Amino acid sequence: MFDAKVALGTWSWGSGVNGGDQVFGHHLTQTDLQAVVDSAMANGLNLWDTAAAYGQGSSETILGNCLKAYPRDDYFLSTKFTPRFAGTGDNPVADMLADSLKRLHTDYIDLYWIHNAEGVEKWTPLIIPLVKAGLVKHVGVSNHNLKQIKRAREILNAGGVQLDAVQNHFSLLHRQSEETGILDYCHQNNITFFPYMVLEQGVLTGKHDATHPFEGDSNRARTYNPMLPKLNELLAKMIKLAGQYHVAVADIATAWVIQKGTTPIIGVTKQHYIADTKNTISLKLASADMKSLESLADQAHVNTQGSWEHSMNES
Template structure:
């Protein structure tokens, strides 16, 4: 359900909520650091922002909400999440309570897309979304990290109230196509559901900026996960760069264009304004069927499992 005014790419703010010592991404960003990012993105028409209370226990939402106050609310869209493991208690209002905190931090009275962050208990949490959708505090409802059976069950629960899942947000990249293999992307296409792909660049692994001689920050969580597989993905990175060279595009832009070509809306984490033009470039690229097949063959040959520790298999 790609709305008319929804960009082909969403901007992710996971890294905006990193710890003061940069434990996850290797840096800690302030609102002052990020203001140029918001300015450049809004000027470029990249106006869909994805965040979550779980990103730094509200730190990402705080920064995003502060920086977007300079813009009319109707000029951008907000996507944030209810994370079951962070619920304060065991009442029938846990989703409403977390949503209230997000609304306050984001300086708004409604969220364009509100997600159940993971399928900890589909039967328990999904029904709590119904009154929030009916109240207008949530415009669209989505599920994240859900497998096909869980997505269908959420749709059944919501369907009793005349509501449906309108978005799915799962990990999808050249190196991790589990949602495609499980039939989730096809299901979304058939039911007018937008599939949002996160970790399209595998936290920078497929950006073309890192290699054996220039690894990811060694003292970060992403460095500890990905640096060991840099030799395995070197051929894939080279393939991305070679395809990009034909259209004056970077490896990151080609990897993003691949996700778009597969029928997804990529969520790209951006922490510097200089990368905003890159997203516009990615949206303009056209990949041939042969190039897509070549990239998928290289990705398969890399034999790298990038499933996150928080993820259950989709298939």
């Protein structure tokens, strides 16, 4: 459905509630991130994923400002309507979209998501007139289980709109979207699956382990540091494979999800990550290596489901 092999995520760019400083402990400047955008665009990486909820709009603001110098046709924008931040107007989806359009300095969004499955019947119909008006080109749903995805698709189809994308948490350590049939359903129905948290907020980069935990008091540090001792064998295998394939450790985790037939969202915060991200696209892991990684991930017995997520196993 979409040409890009990866999307570049900006969850960690904003600040404040749900922003990069609170979630990740990042403190990134506009200058820092302009260099990231310029490098990505120069390397043909032009699909950008954000959300009104990230830093209460500050991620969108930074991304919009960084892309301002580029022709609108040169990049692809993905952003989201988040139900729990909905207003009280006649169409809260349209209202949140209008604010996103202003922050992103554009008059349309290429891919607009319903961020959570809180009220599939309520929110899904409200996106249909936005597509008809040309404000939204493609529609996706995020954090929906299979039953909810199917229902959202039915509602959209009844209004003459396609469901083009699904975005869920999916990584070596969190494979519910594969286990519950969501991936297969997407492949069978020409729906692009965009996994997020592919690197588990940096855990699968090889930079952190039991003796090198995340510093500070971010949400990430509190969540993942207790898990690190259980991941020693998986991380050791990833480091070994990175040496064999001559890539960064993070590329192993990203290549694994790409070979599952997905288009991963990769969080980028530094310019030098762009070259690694581009290299990942052409990396092919051997089948035996794929299975070995999955086996070691299973043996770790960690639960990386986010506090905002519902189990994909729910009916």
